[in-house]
Amino acid sequence: MEFTYAAYRDLITLLRNEGYRFCGYFDHEGNDKRVILRHDIDYSMERAVKLAQVEQEMGVKSTYFVLLRTDFYNPASKRTLDLLRQIRDMGHEVGLHFDEVAYRDCGAETLGEWIRVEAALLSEICQSPVRCFSMHRPNRLTLEKDLQVDGLVNSYGEEFFRDFKYLSDSRRNWREPVLDIIRSGAYDKLHILTHAFWYGDQEETISDAVGRFVRSANLERYDQMAENIRSIEDILHRSEV
Numbered sequence: 001m002e003f004t005y006a007a008y009r010d011l012i013t014l015l016r017n018e019g020y021r022f023c024g025y026f027d028h029e030g031n032d033k034r035v036i037l038r039h040d041i042d043y044s045m046e047r048a049v050k051l052a053q054v055e056q057e058m059g060v061k062s063t064y065f066v067l068l069r070t071d072f073y074n075p076a077s078k079r080t081l082d083l084l085r086q087i088r089d090m091g092h093e094v095g096l097h098f099d100e101v102a103y104r105d106c107g108a109e110t111l112g113e114w115i116r117v118e119a120a121l122l123s124e125i126c127q128s129p130v131r132c133f134s135m136h137r138p139n140r141l142t143l144e145k146d147l148q149v150d151g152l153v154n155s156y157g158e159e160f161f162r163d164f165k166y167l168s169d170s171r172r173n174w175r176e177p178v179l180d181i182i183r184s185g186a187y188d189k190l191h192i193l194t195h196a197f198w199y200g201d202q203e204e205t206i207s208d209a210v211g212r213f214v215r216s217a218n219l220e221r222y223d224q225m226a227e228n229i230r231s232i233e234d235i236l237h238r239s240e241v
């Protein structure tokens, strides 16, 4: 499968043709074939919005998990929050993407407490309930623990990780042939994680995708400086970046 919006549309069409109902973490009960689409926003809110628009055009709702403690984006900044609200206003669910690395010194037994704190904070920031969470780069112990947090659904909980067939494009690589598995009809319950960051209008290599993102950061930083410093052209012209 290519990492393009066209290929992602085909994935949705295939799921639909194979009789899967699109659901989330709160309406997955039933005996029919169903699929939960999940997206972890690791690097870019802009890319998440694009994929959310593709899904909206296809009449599909999914869940977007947002990091609070990351250097890549700030969900509380006006620009990013506007994008996040766009995703929510399309009808998608917003969940917390939790990076346990930030709490390494706090002890594993307090993780649940911190997840609750971050979920409440994200909920305040985006002014809508945050009801579920996913782990960012979880270690094996955390995964196996089947972490239960009051009032929140753990997308890595046993129910969604074992009862559902879990498929992921982590590191821009489907470890299993996702399209063949959908076509096989072997699983009534699918849980598919995609990272919007990897998808674009054109297929490109992983090096090109990462390189383009890294290089674009210079101009982004320049534009942020321009908003905060008067007459930036007198100091450094945009063409010099």
Ligand SMILES: [Zn+2]
Residues within 6 Å of the ligand: 040, 041, 042, 097, 135, 136, 137
């Ligand atoms: Zn992640």
